[in-house]
Amino acid sequence: MWKFPGGLSEPGEDIGDTAVREVFEETGIKSEFQSLLSIRQQHTSPGAFGKSDMYIICRLRPYSFTIDFCPHECLRCEWMDLNDLAKTENTTPITHRVARLLLYGYREGFDKIDFTMEELPAVHTGLFYKLYHKELPESYKTMTGMD
Numbered sequence: 001m002w003k004f005p006g007g008l009s010e011p012g013e014d015i016g017d018t019a020v021r022e023v024f025e026e027t028g029i030k031s032e033f034q035s036l037l038s039i040r041q042q043h044t045s046p047g048a049f050g051k052s053d054m055y056i057i058c059r060l061r062p063y064s065f066t067i068d069f070c071p072h073e074c075l076r077c078e079w080m081d082l083n084d085l086a087k088t089e090n091t092t093p094i095t096h097r098v099a100r101l102l103l104y105g106y107r108e109g110f111d112k113i114d115f116t117m118e119e120l121p122a123v124h125t126g127l128f129y130k131l132y133h134k135e136l137p138e139s140y141k142t143m144t145g146m147d
Contacts, residue, residue, distance in 0.1 A: 001090060001091055001092055001095075002080070002085065002088065002090060002091040002092075002095060003091065003092045003094075003095045004057065004095055004098065005022050005023045005026040005027055006022055006055065007022040007025070007026070007073075014130060015033075015036065015056055015058065015117075015130075015132075016033030016036075016058060016117065017033070019031075019033060019056075019058035019060060020032065020033055020060060023060060025070060025073070026069060026070050026073045026074055026077070027067050027068070027069050027070075027074075027077050028064075028066070028067055028068030028069060028070075029062050029063075029064055029065070029066075029067065030062070030063040030064045031060035031061060031062045031063060032060060032061045032063065033058055033060060033117070034058070034059040034060055034061050034110075034114070035058065035059045035110065035114035035115055035116055035117070036056060036057070036058055036059075036114070036115040036116075036117070036132045037057045037058060037059050037098060037101060037102070037113060037114070037115070038056075038057045038094075038097075038098060038101065039054055039055070039056050039057070040054070040055040040056075040057075040094055041053070041054050042054075042055070055094070057094070057098050059102070059105075059110070059114065065079070067079070082099050082102055082103050082106070083103065085099040086099040086100045086103055101113055111135055114134070114135065115132045115133055115134060116132070116133065116134075116135050117130050117131070117132050118130070118131050118133070119131075
């Protein structure tokens with residue numbers, strides 16, 4: 001079955017950093033986090049150590065394209081055309097759906113599907129958090145009061 005690279009976050013590791021690290025470990029491809037595409041939530045998963053499992057799909061921008069995959073984590077690894085991936089039956093349901101989501105983003109604009117990340121100051125002095133959301137129009141980013 002074809003699937004996208006993935007794996008567990010390290011304690012304290014941000015979502016985008018996990019995606020970039022896991023893709024590199026499994027494929028040898030260096031990349032940069034672009035956006036969050038989807039979240040799959042599942043409870044009572046056998047491999048989740050008795051916890052609820054969240055599988056977060058991120059859109060990354062590759063910096064390299066030569067695959068040097070890890071034989072301990074992958075049986076095979078290759079770049080695939082999204083049209084072919086969206087049509088193949090030899091894939092997981094989530095990979096099938098995300099391939100179609102990505103095709104939609106390429107054709108209609110990623111602003112329709114992306115959740116961007118914004119770092120904002122926390123209520124605790126000197127601390128920050130990351131908020132993932134649909135991009136706001138510029139007029140709403142600069143609002144100073146209610147009209």
